[in-house]
Amino acid sequence: EIVLTQSPGTLSLSPGERATLSCRASQSVSSSYLAWYQQKPGQAPRLLIYGASSRATGIPDRFSGSGSGTDFTLTISRLEPEDFAVYYCQQYGSSLTFGPGTKVDIK
Amino acid sequence: QVQLVESGGGLVKPGGSLRLSCAASGFTFSDYYMSWIRQAPGKGLEWVSYISSSGSTIYYADSVKGRFTISRDNAKNSLYLQMNSLRAEDTAVYYCARVLAYCGGDCYSGPADYWGQGTLVTVSS
Numbered sequence: 001e002i003v004l005t006q007s008p009g010t011l012s013l014s015p016g017e018r019a020t021l022s023c024r025a026s027q028s029v030s031s032s033y034l035a036w037y038q039q040k041p042g043q044a045p046r047l048l049i050y051g052a053s054s055r056a057t058g059i060p061d062r063f064s065g066s067g068s069g070t071d072f073t074l075t076i077s078r079l080e081p082e083d084f085a086v087y088y089c090q091q092y093g094s095s096l097t098f099g100p101g102t103k104v105d106i107k
Numbered sequence: 108q109v110q111l112v113e114s115g116g117g118l119v120k121p122g123g124s125l126r127l128s129c130a131a132s133g134f135t136f137s138d139y140y141m142s143w144i145r146q147a148p149g150k151g152l153e154w155v156s157y158i159s160s161s162g163s164t165i166y167y168a169d170s171v172k173g174r175f176t177i178s179r180d181n182a183k184n185s186l187y188l189q190m191n192s193l194r195a196e197d198t199a200v201y202y203c204a205r206v207l208a209y210c211g212g213d214c215y216s217g218p219a220d221y222w223g224q225g226t227l228v229t230v231s232s
């Protein structure tokens with residue numbers, strides 16, 4: 001099973017700042033089959049990025065994904081107030097596993 | 108618009124059973140893979156099971172294999188999860204989700220692009 005590790009566990013930033021979230025896999029994720037989700041308290045997750053770098057429908061372009069192999073990154077170019085949430089990565093190249101999440105909170 | 112509405116959650120004793128349902132609307136249900144994904148209180152996400160559009164391909168996480176059964180009724184636009192031999196560690200919010208499949212030689216589950224609001228299952232004596 002591919003194990004995903006996310007860092008940092010918590011990221012404290014101010015609105016307008018750039019957020020860089022990391023997701024590292026225990027083995028190579030085939031064909032960059034990696035997705036990112038956002039979850040706010042009391043809500044279901046929302047798909048942001050799939051295929052490592054493709055934005056899902058309706059996702060603002062301040063969200064971008066990159067990476068391949070074992071190292072992936074989600075970047076939020078300028079944080080808006082509604083972006084403070086927990087972010088999960090998920091790989092679907094070999095079975096289906098989620099990372100433990102990164103919480104982005106207000107500094 | 109895509110809507111997924113779960114029902115059937117509740118409190119059940121260890122060893123008991125529960126059947127979750129998910130009513131889908133706003134898309135052609137029979138064209139899509141569907142999944143159940145759960146989240147224990149204050150914890151992360153765990154993929155429980157998925158089923159192909161026709162029902163011919165099914166996946167279970169090791170943690171539920173042999174105890175849970177996923178099924179679908181394309182005529183009723185509905186997804187189900189039969190949960191037997193429930194344990195305390197099955198306590199979670201269970202989400203129904205639509206899945207984007209990807210195909211090489213065979214087809215597999217990709218990411219979940221739409222989610223329901225979830226139904227809480229509590230296993231406790």
